[in-house]
Amino acid sequence: MTQLLETPEVAKVKGRKHGRWQKMSPLSYITLGLVGFLSLFPFYWMFIVASNGSDEISKIPPSIVPGDNFLKVVADVNSILPQTKILFDLVTIDWFYKALLNTFFVGFCIAFVQVLTSALAGFAFAKLNFRGRRFMILFIIGTMMLPSQLGLVPMFILMSRLGWVDSLKALIIPALVSAFGVFWMRQVIDAQVPNELLEAASIDRASVLRVFWSVVMPIIRPSGFVLGLFSFLATWNDFLWPTLVLQSPDNFTAQVAVTQLNASYVLNYSLNMGGALMATAPLLLLFVLVGRRLVQGVMDGAVKG
């Protein structure tokens, strides 16, 4: 993974020079267009179903244009459970929005702390030498192979012993560290932070902590941001664990809130899709803002060769 990714620009110049890539068949664009359409269609479909009402959906042929029912569906979603209060009981908001706020809070806490703990450990593994370093790295990689369900039952028991069932703590605290995060940060620091910089800092008698904070952190900030995005997305979309540990509507996360819509009625597609869309919309917005950096992050993290 130390191999540097060839930038598209470099490849472009090379390709032009050798004239090897001049041919680009229209079929390629048709394929990409089709895949792009299929990528977007389910989102559009969510909106179609949510805005049309269940009767319209059960027509043949199915309706493929948006209806005018969307705001009513949003109101329906919010009326399933009572409103709730936030900010020291000063503000009243709908339960579904409370769930979105909860998810945002949980996701932000986890992303922020996970990046920090991962960067600290990743720095130690990449740039410091200590007894047991090699063993610990192998150990971390090994644990990444374990399926997460293995610890599900004991974690639930642990949470009930700690009294954290039906508390956001049960979501946040176990997720503050991540083996994947440490591994990712180790790769990033290894590749991006030259030893010369660390040495220069040491000559100025900076402590290791200071070197980490003032030299390493600024360099790896973009990669740390991508790692934070990944953990935020994963937390936002997590479904199994929150369903198990959260019980009261006050603590629901977005995904748990969506499952409530499924349970409350005889399968109401509009309601379900409305909820799913409301739980997805914040991520779509986020993606519009940072999608390109996510693409770069995915590609930087790929196993090459």
Next chain:
Amino acid sequence: MQLEQSPIDAVDSAQSAPAKGGRRNAAPSPWRTPKPQKPVAVTGIHSLNGRWAYLFTSPFFIMFTIFGLIPVVYSVYIAFYQWDPLDPSMQTFVGLDNFKFLIEDSNFWNAVRNTFSIWAFSTLPQMALAIGLASILRNPILRGATVWRTLLLIPNITSVLAVALVFGQLFGRDYGMINYVIGLFGFDHIDFVEDTIPGHIAIATMITWRWVGYNSLIFLAAMLAIPQELFESAAIDGASKWQTFRYVTLPQLKNTITFFLIVGTIGGLQVFAEPLILGGAGGGANRQFSTLTLFLFEQAFINVNWGYGAAVGIAITIIVLIISAINFMITRRIASSDN
């Protein structure tokens, strides 16, 4: 690693083999201990920083031990007990009974079959599709490259739950869009919910939709890392497009493919939300959607049979380890036959 090397040797070797990939043999570094130490005690050039390293890694290891390691070890303990659902403090040691029951439980083996069927339908076509898309995306004269890449990644940010809800509707027997299209071509409607194989295909479609773009980017990154010279010499040798792909690109993607297969297998064994939405906790009328993780969920949290649930978790782990081992062996064999 230069465990037995003195610091001075380390510096020498660093100077003779500079720069690339040589973190451990980097240039003489003030990070190294100023006092000469006994060679045995020296683990490398940065031994002064050992204490810092323990401090830096301790948040991870402390939290990971409590919330990662102990639960895993404890699950082995749980699996040897029968737990009273009403009073968790009541537990009876039952030895290997949970595992014996597991071996004889046809529902468990059904879950194994379903999981692998869904895995096969989702992983292999997805890999072919992802590699195909990556070879289109890697073409440097492609217009709007960034837009295409970004577009492909959108499905990946959606929650599995939302995907399952949308596709569950699209795959509906009577009013689903997909059956409508199938009907337009004059075929009979397919029951993606009640029939086993169509149901597995429906779930595999959801997984593929969510992951194929992501994996295209992974393969694209790997393709862009292939040395350009290899393509040039292939072009000089007059290789066709297909030959270049088969004999240049594909062998270079070996590690990426291995990685994809291992990650895909671990992910495949965790399939849970899609079958839950389509078939409920029991996995549908004929248990046709009961995957391993759904089975664990059903046993541990619907039937509140914690001991048995833990045994299922251990079984899943063993399956992951076996598959990873097979994967490594195959890769190693391919690697040695290449050389």
